Amino acid sequence: MKKTFLNKNKTLIGLLGYEFLVVCPQCASCAKVIALDDSSPYVANVRRRFVCTTCGTTKDKVIKANGYGQARVSYEPKADYEVILIGDPYDWYFQLPLYLQIECSGNTLWALNLEHLNYIESYIEAELRESHPYYLSVESRLPKWVKFAKNRADVLKAIQKLKVKLNEKS
Ligand SMILES: [Zn+2]
Numbered sequence: 001m002k003k004t005f006l007n008k009n010k011t012l013i014g015l016l017g018y019e020f021l022v023v024c025p026q027c028a029s030c031a032k033v034i035a036l037d038d039s040s041p042y043v044a045n046v047r048r049r050f051v052c053t054t055c056g057t058t059k060d061k062v063i064k065a066n067g068y069g070q071a072r073v074s075y076e077p078k079a080d081y082e083v084i085l086i087g088d089p090y091d092w093y094f095q096l097p098l099y100l101q102i103e104c105s106g107n108t109l110w111a112l113n114l115e116h117l118n119y120i121e122s123y124i125e126a127e128l129r130e131s132h133p134y135y136l137s138v139e140s141r142l143p144k145w146v147k148f149a150k151n152r153a154d155v156l157k158a159i160q161k162l163k164v165k166l167n168e169k170s
Pocket of ligand 1: 025028029056
């Protein structure tokens, strides 16, 4: 039987942004950025915390509201104001490089956390996919190269490598 991927319609914003595995700028270990309180990046004036259990570094950041009472969120890089960028291999709040990223088929494959990585894996593994995923879902936002059939084996291999990397650190 062929594996079918049913759209889970999880969004990076809605469900996966509660935790980011990042590279600690002090000791290069795997550290975490966690969303305290509400994990939606649009919510301003709540705390986002960086924690490295290896070297003990902790930092908090509160994202200020714009004129509409929200944090600024963008899928496109803009340099002229504080903005939470989504869609790059960095956490949204401290802009630290994600721990789960790897070169693959001439691009960078990345995931915010293990749940996100597993989500991408189940999507790529599936041979049949439901059409019309929700436009903001993880599956509809995956770059085209990740979905190309010719890259499928490479992408799955890269995901396995990231899982090994994650297991080795703990
Ligand atoms: Zn550290």
